[in-house]
Amino acid sequence: MTDLxxxxxSAPASVLEALRVGIEAAKESFRDYRRRREVYLxxxxxxxAYRPHELADLRIxxxxxxxxxxxxxxx
Numbered sequence: 834m835t836d837l838x839x840x841x842x843s844a845p846a847s848v849l850e851a852l853r854v855g856i857e858a859a860k861e862s863f864r865d866y867r868r869r870r871e872v873y874l875x876x877x878x879x880x881x882a883y884r885p886h887e888l889a890d891l892r893i894x895x896x897x898x899x900x901x902x903x904x905x906x907x908x
Contacts, residue, residue, distance in 0.1 A: 873906035 880888075880898045888895060 869906040869908060873902050873908065876902040876905040 877898065880893070880901060883891070883893075885895070893901065
C-alpha cells in the first residue's frame with residue numbers, strides 16, 4: 834500500500850488533510866463571492882430605484898450605477 838503521508842515539515846500531515854484544507858478554502862471563497870454578490874445586487878437595486886433627478890442631486894449619472902455597485906461590493 835502507498836504511504837500518503839507528506840514528510841515535508843511545513844506541509845499538511847496527509848493528502849486527505851491537504852484536500853480538506855483545499856475544500857475549506859474553496860468553500861470560504863464561494864461564501865465571500867456570495868456575500869459580495871449580495872451587496873452588489875442590493876446596491877444595484879437601490880440605485881436603480883432612484884429617479885433621474887434624485888440621482889442628479891447625488892451627482893450620480895445612470896452610467897455610473899453598475900460601477901458604484903461593484904465598488905460597494907469590493908470588486
